[in-house]
Amino acid sequence: MSVQCICGIDPGLSGAVAFYWPSEPHIIIAEDVPIVACAIDAVSLSQRIEQMRPNLAVLERVGAMPGQGVSSMFKFGQAFGTVQGILAALKVPTHLVAPVTWKRHFRLPADKELSRGLALRTWPASDRFGRKKDHGRAEASLLALF
Numbered sequence: 001m002s003v004q005c006i007c008g009i010d011p012g013l014s015g016a017v018a019f020y021w022p023s024e025p026h027i028i029i030a031e032d033v034p035i036v037a038c039a040i041d042a043v044s045l046s047q048r049i050e051q052m053r054p055n056l057a058v059l060e061r062v063g064a065m066p067g068q069g070v071s072s073m074f075k076f077g078q079a080f081g082t083v084q085g086i087l088a089a090l091k092v093p094t095h096l097v098a099p100v101t102w103k104r105h106f107r108l109p110a111d112k113e114l115s116r117g118l119a120l121r122t123w124p125a126s127d128r129f130g131r132k133k134d135h136g137r138a139e140a141s142l143l144a145l146f
Contacts, residue, residue, distance in 0.1 A: 007054035007092065008144030011062060011080045013038070016136035017045065019052045020144035028144070030119075030128040030137035033079075040079050046086045057087050058143045061096040102146040115139050 008018040011033075018030040031048070034041035049057075062080055087094045099110070108114050112135035119129045119138035122145065129138050 005052060005054040006144045007049060007052065007057040008140040008142070008146070009033075009057060009059045009083055010136045010140040010143065011060060011083045012076055012136075013040065013079055014133075014136050015079070016140040017048065018137065018140035018144045019054060020141065026123065026125065028123045028126050028128065028141050030126070030141045032136060038075070040082045042082050042086060045083070046090060049086060049092065050090055054092055057092045057094045058146055059083060059087065059094055059096050060102070060139070060143055061098050097143065097146065102143055105146055106142060112139065115142055118142060
């Protein structure tokens with residue numbers, strides 16, 4: 001089976017979801033993850049993923065970061081688990097990849113602004129990466145490209 005659509009997901013409340021078609025490499029759809037009541041809107045996100053019908057998902061495997069409080073770590077883990085659950089329920093094969101792995105592939109440091117710059121250069125016709133706060137969209141897109 002050839003991959004028709006790849007879904008890249010940068011999990012978290014400031015994260016994003018992207019859809020990429022290798023047969024149409026100039027096209028990218030990148031959106032912020034839907035949020036309701038300070039949590040990922042699982043219904044809306046699952047409906048969107050189901051609508052796009054990806055054959056594969058690339059989900060950033062994240063962990064606790066130094067200096068994060070207990071509450072923010074819990075919310076972040078909950079968001080990651082919500083995304084994993086959605087992908088499993090929709091039966092989308094999922095590849096977990098550590099940030100260091102995919103960023104090394106693109107020769108990117110941890111700086112999210114450099115990820116946004118690469119997304120702008122990779123998809124110059126897209127209007128999804130123009131703001132500084134669009135780094136989640138950029139990283140989700142690069143995960144799909146990875």
